[in-house]
Amino acid sequence: MVKDFTDTYLLNDGYRIPCIGYGTYLTSDEDVCRAVMEALKQGYRLIDTASMYKNEAGVGRAVRESGIPREEIFVTSKCWNTDRGYEQAxxxxxxxxxxxxxxxxxxxxIHWPANRKQFGEQAASINAETWRAFEDLKKEGRVRSIGLSNFLPHHIDELMQTASIPPAVIQLEFHPGGYRKEELEYNNAHGYVTQAWAPLGRAAALQGSIICEIAEKYGKTPAQVCLRWEIQHGVLPIPKSVHPGRIAENRDVFGFELTDEEMRRIDGMEEVVFGSGRKHPDEVDF
Ligand SMILES: NC(=O)c1ccc[n+]([C@@H]2O[C@H](COP(=O)([O-])OP(=O)(O)OC[C@H]3O[C@@H](n4cnc5c(N)ncnc54)[C@H](OP(=O)(O)O)[C@@H]3O)[C@@H](O)[C@H]2O)c1
Known part of the structure; x- marks a missing residue:
């Protein structure tokens, strides 16, 4: 298990990835530069964005203007659903x-798999073509590592039938009240690092009585308990906050350890739902 905020995981392609990242979904391009600068100042070295967030420009500016050498910052972006296929990707x-x-x-x-609900029998070949573009980008040195977001084991199995490079990272919705045990076991068995998006259940997981009770026991905040649970599962959380105090709180998760019993209690929490409800990768139509 990672022991410190500055620890990293070794990816299956030889690169290293920081054990906690910083998310930027729903942070406007106007605000994101300042927020990412703050996160970098506080020691975060993994920044997660996506073309769909419409804030890549501000994230890039923060990275360039931070004064930190580029190779010390791990920058992630994602290819949106309207950009599937080789040429478009x-x-x-x-x-x-x-x-x-x-x-x-x-x-x-790849932000979301093309699914059968929307694309029928074409779904697999669309994903294969998008991935072929990703493989070429990696071979050309334009990206260091390539991975998948919201791909479940059956999507990955299907993709691997034509792929020549396996994904290094799988990013999934993962939080207390959203424990994806099977997916995590599959990812671990295949050597893929699992990243947790919405690691705080977009703040909805912070209200849970189990989380609050455990937080009180350790003198920690509910957010720190959520992130600690992910770390003890070997999962890499990418919490988002625009507030300096919370950005600091979300990195301070190494001074305590949840017991096996506490881990099991959180594993078993009932589903925490936020926004318009869980977006199942086989059911979404965007
Ligand atoms: N691959 C995908 O499909 C996908 C989907 C969604 C998200 N993501 C990525 O994952 C990142 C994290 O997920 P998320 O942003 O959806 O949700 P999240 O990180 O679980 O939660 C963010 C929410 O929690 C609040 N918050 C943060 N730290 C807190 C703390 N210590 N105490 C109380 N409240 C706190 C934030 O408010 P304030 O900002 O006001 O503090 C914000 O409302 C995203 O930003 C994005 O980079 C990926």
């Missing part, structure tokens, strides 16, 4: 690089 990548004004990305993710 390559074009989307070029747009991302133009937005960010960076020379390379550390990690590029």
């Amino acid at each position: 390559r074009k989307a990548f070029e747009q991302t690089m133009e937005n960010m004004r960076l020379d390379y990305l550390d990690l590029y993710l």
Whole structure:
């Protein structure tokens, strides 16, 4: 298990990834530069964005203007659903690089799999073609690592039938009240690092009585208990906050350890739902 905020995981392609990241979903391009600068100042070295967040320009600016050497910051972006397929994914990548004004990305993710509900029998070949573009970008040195977001084991199995490079990272919705045991076991068995999106259940997990009770026992906050649970599962959380105090709180999760019993209690929490409800990758139509 990682022991310190500055620890990293070794990816299956030889690169290293920080054990906690910083999320930027729903932070406007106007605000994101200041927020990412703050996170970098506080020691975060993994920044997660996506073309869909419409804030890549501000994230790129923060990375460039931080004064921190580029190779010390791990930058992730994602290819959106309207950019699937070989040519379109390559074009989307070029747009991302133009937005960010960076020379390379550390990690590029397919944001959501094309699913059968929307694409029928075409879904597998669409995903295969998008991934072929990702493989070429990696071979060309434009991205260091490539991975998948919201891909479940059956999507990954299907993709691996034609892939020549396995994903390094799988990013999933994962939080107390959203424990994805099977997916995590599958990812671990295949050597893929699991990243938790919405690691706080977009703040909805912070109200749970089990989380609050455990937080009180350790003199920690509910957010710290959520993030600690993910870390003890070997999962890499990417919490988002625009508030300096919370950005600090979310990195301070190494001074205590949940017991096996506490881990099991959190594992078993009932589903925490936020926004318009869980977005199952096989059911979404965007
Ligand atoms: N791959 C995907 O499909 C996908 C989907 C969603 C998200 N993501 C990525 O994952 C990142 C994290 O997920 P998320 O932003 O959806 O949700 P999250 O990190 O679970 O929760 C963010 C919410 O929690 C609040 N918060 C943060 N720290 C807190 C603390 N210590 N105490 C109390 N409240 C706190 C934030 O408010 P304030 O900002 O006001 O503090 C915000 O409302 C995103 O930002 C994005 O980079 C990926």
